[in-house]
Amino acid sequence: MTEKALRLGTRRSKLAMAQSGQVARKVTELTGRPVELVEITTFGDTSREHLAQIGGTGVFVTALRDALLAGEVDFAVHSLKDLPTAQPEELTLAAVPEREDPRDVLIARDGLTFAQLGDGARVGTGSPRRMAQLNAYARNHGTSIEAVPIRGNIDTRIGYVRDGKLDAVVLAAAGLNRVGRIDEVTDFLSVDTVLPAPGQGALAIECAATHASLAAALAELDDPYTRVAVTAERSLLAALEAGCSAPVGALADLLADGQVVKEMRLRGVVGATDGSTLVQLSTTGPVPGTHDQALALGRELAAEMLAKGAAGLMGERAL
Numbered sequence: 001m002t003e004k005a006l007r008l009g010t011r012r013s014k015l016a017m018a019q020s021g022q023v024a025r026k027v028t029e030l031t032g033r034p035v036e037l038v039e040i041t042t043f044g045d046t047s048r049e050h051l052a053q054i055g056g057t058g059v060f061v062t063a064l065r066d067a068l069l070a071g072e073v074d075f076a077v078h079s080l081k082d083l084p085t086a087q088p089e090e091l092t093l094a095a096v097p098e099r100e101d102p103r104d105v106l107i108a109r110d111g112l113t114f115a116q117l118g119d120g121a122r123v124g125t126g127s128p129r130r131m132a133q134l135n136a137y138a139r140n141h142g143t144s145i146e147a148v149p150i151r152g153n154i155d156t157r158i159g160y161v162r163d164g165k166l167d168a169v170v171l172a173a174a175g176l177n178r179v180g181r182i183d184e185v186t187d188f189l190s191v192d193t194v195l196p197a198p199g200q201g202a203l204a205i206e207c208a209a210t211h212a213s214l215a216a217a218l219a220e221l222d223d224p225y226t227r228v229a230v231t232a233e234r235s236l237l238a239a240l241e242a243g244c245s246a247p248v249g250a251l252a253d254l255l256a257d258g259q260v261v262k263e264m265r266l267r268g269v270v271g272a273t274d275g276s277t278l279v280q281l282s283t284t285g286p287v288p289g290t291h292d293q294a295l296a297l298g299r300e301l302a303a304e305m306l307a308k309g310a311a312g313l314m315g316e317r318a319l
Contacts, residue, residue: 005034006214009064009073012039013153018178019203020077023097023221027075031217038073040064065091068208075207075218080199080230085238094218095205096227100174102201102251104130104194106187108168109161113187117167119143124150124160124169128247128273133194134170135275147273154179170194174201195249195269195280198233202226225254225261228287228294232266235298240270240310247271252297254287261287268301270310279310 006027010020017037024035040063061083064076069090080096087093106114106123114137117123123145125131131147138145148166150157154175160166170189176182205221207214229252236250249269254261267282283301288294302310 003033005036006031006075007038007073008035009038009040009067009076011060011064012041015154015175015179016077016079019079022178023077023203023205026097026221027218030220038067040067040073065206068206071208074211074214075205078204078206080202080204080234081197083199083204083234085234090209091206092209092211092215093204094207094215095220095222096230097203097205097221098223099226099229100177100201102196103173103191104170104189104196104200105173105176105182105185106168106170106189107158107161107184108186109164111186112168114168114189114193115141117143117145120146121167122146122148122165124148124157124166126151127170127197129197129249129269129271130170130194131273132247132271132275132278133249133269135273136271136278137193137275139275154181158184172196172200191251191253191267195251195267198237198248198250199230202230225287228291229253229264231291231294232264232288232298235295236266236268236302236305237298239299239302240305247273250298255284263287264297266297266301268305270305277309279305279308281305281308 008020008024010016020037024037027035061078064078067073068076108117123134125147126149134145135147150160150169154171157169157171161169173182173188176185205218207218232252233250237248240248247270250267252264252266255263255265263284264287265282265284269278269280271278281301281304285297288297
């Protein structure tokens with residue numbers, strides 16, 4: 001008798017289906033059990049509001065978590081940057097697989113890089129974090145861009161450039177890699193120019209806390225370095241009291257000496273969306289050995305950023 005298929009809850013977007021499909025194959029390899037994808041529509045998928053208006057936090061996650069808690073699916077795959085920073089006790093973050101490229105990228109008309117766009121270029125992004133940093137970068141180079149808020153899937157966003165409505169759009173490299181469209185990128189934005197969203201490029205695999213045997217199997221997919229890095233980034237975000245629509249960028253990267261990982265550097269940025277002010281700080285220390293040490297690293301950097309005026313740049317707090 002073949003074992004019952006495991007049900008994997010996923011959003012319906014092409015990107016979500018692609019990344020969930022990759023996880024499904026790995027879980028089947030690990031467990032020998034078939035995995036079926038269960039498509040779930042979330043509020044973030046149906047709402048046409050801009051993410052900054054609908055609060056950002058959790059809009060792509062809540063319906064998946066409800067399905068997990070109701071026993072309609074056995075586990076769920078999220079883009080980690082969509083997860084609210086507080087983890088519900090009923091659910092276990094069973095695995096954070098090895099991270100994809102965390103960078104933001106540009107897809108521009110005529111193969112242009114960001115520096116070549118020209119003054120007043122219309123650049124599409126729904127992210128206050130990207131707007132703040134791109135506006136600051138343009139200002140520092142004596143030029144300006146017009147950041148145009150957009151929503152929609154990868155096809156829709158790239159379509160705005162292809163049909164001439166926008167000069168460029170900014171997307172995450174990880175998503176384009178997962179759907180096989182990375183060759184359309186015209187500029188990879190250095191993390192020195194644009195820090196990614198906390199957790200960008202990483203996936204989160206979640207199951208019910210009561211499902212211990214499944215959690216143990218899924219844990220085989222966990223990458224400990226990715227986990228401590230994203231834990232530190234999300235701790236910074238939480239300590240700044242910011243949801244995923246706030247203008248906060250963070251990246252923890254591992255500093256290696258040859259093959260030996262020696263230290264972790266955590267960088268954070270908060271900015272006014274017009275790019276007029278950025279608070280950017282970093283800290284470097286030993287690679288956190290525990291979850292609590294990773295949390296502490298994020299909290300410490302957040303405290304320094306708040307002391308430098310980050311709170312005033314967070315925009316309106318959604319109540």
